[in-house]
Amino acid sequence: MKTPLKISFYLFVVLIFTTSSCxxxxxxxxxxxxxxxxxxxxxxxxxNFTTSPYVEPLAYYVNQDNxxxxxxxxxxxxxxxxxxxxxxxxxLSQSEDxxxxxxxxxxxxxNQTWYISKPNSGKVTFTEASxxxxxxxxxxxxxxxxxxxxxxxxxxxxHFDD
Numbered sequence: 281m282k283t284p285l286k287i288s289f290y291l292f293v294v295l296i297f298t299t300s301s302c303x304x305x306x307x308x309x310x311x312x313x314x315x316x317x318x319x320x321x322x323x324x325x326x327x328n329f330t331t332s333p334y335v336e337p338l339a340y341y342v343n344q345d346n347x348x349x350x351x352x353x354x355x356x357x358x359x360x361x362x363x364x365x366x367x368x369x370x371x372l373s374q375s376e377d378x379x380x381x382x383x384x385x386x387x388x389x390x391n392q393t394w395y396i397s398k399p400n401s402g403k404v405t406f407t408e409a410s411x412x413x414x415x416x417x418x419x420x421x422x423x424x425x426x427x428x429x430x431x432x433x434x435x436x437x438x439h440f441d442d
Contacts, residue, residue, distance in 0.1 A: 312338055312351055314358070314419065314438035316388065321358070323351040340442060342415060346381050347406075349440065357389040358435075360419065362404050369405045372397040372421055386421050388433060395423035395433050402435070415442040 313322045323338040341348040347365040351358045362370050362384050375385035375396035384404070386397045402421020408414045419438035425431035 310338075311439065311441045312349070315436045316356055316390075317433050318436075321351075321353065321356050324353040340415070340440075342411065342413075344411065347404075347409075347415070348381070355390065359387045360404060361385055365404075365406060365409055367406050367409050369403050371400050372402045372404075373399050386419075386423060386435075388423050388435065390433065393431075394426045395431075396426050397421055397423055404438075413442050416440065 313320065315321065338351045339349070341350075345363060347360075347362040349358065349360045359378065361381055363382065370384050372385055373383045375387050375398075378387060386402060386404075388395045401423065402419065404417060404419040406415070406417040408416040417440055419440070420436050421434075423433050423435065
């Protein structure tokens with residue numbers, strides 16, 4: 281009789297530890313997250329849309345030509361720019377200038393080190409994309425230290441939803 285009770289107790293303890301250690305991912309409107317080298321990245325603060333990335337820690341800028349995201353927390357800053365965006369998959373090209381909005385590219389800053397996209401080093405997929413604000417999708421890419429191509433970071437499991 282004591283053995284089933286012990287087994288039940290141990291299963292209960294394992295269940296408590298496994299469920300309490302899980303971190304809930306943001307979902308629904310105004311959600312954004314990804315993993316950077318396996319570490320969950322979620323922008324800090326109020327993730328409302330704005331056209332100024334310097335006001336909020338998550339900014340989406342959308343017009344007929346560009347889809348742009350700038351997101352940051354205390355450790356990372358991510359910038360994604362997609363040109364002529366619509367539903368479907370868009371591949372990244374060489375990121376040469378932070379302010380170059382004429383091509384698809386991505387950049388991440390980690391401890392003042394810039395990591396940039398290379399041709400076909402990643403993709404952004406839109407599952408919904410309209411100028412009236414229904415923008416949802418996923419992203420993943422490998423970025424390279426702009427001064428050392430052997431130093432890379434992997435951005436995986438990326439999600440955005442306005």
